[in-house]
Amino acid sequence: MRVARRILAVLDARGRSPEWLAEVTGIAARKRDRRLHTTTPAGLTVDELNAIAIALDVHPSELLRD
16 A cells, blocks of 8 residues: 555656556556555556656655655
C-alpha cells in the first residue's frame, strides 16, 4: 500500500498521470490499476518497479522507503 501511495505521490509531484505511467512503462491499464490501488494493491514485480522508477527518474529504493 505504501509503495502504491509513494508512486502516486511522485506522479502527482511530477505532474504526470497513471495513464502516462502505463504508456511509458508498457504496463497495461488494468494491471496498473491493480498495482496502484491505494487500499488493496496487488504487489509489483521487480521488473515493474524498475520500469516505474526509470519512468519517474528515481532510484527504486525511493519508491520502497517509508
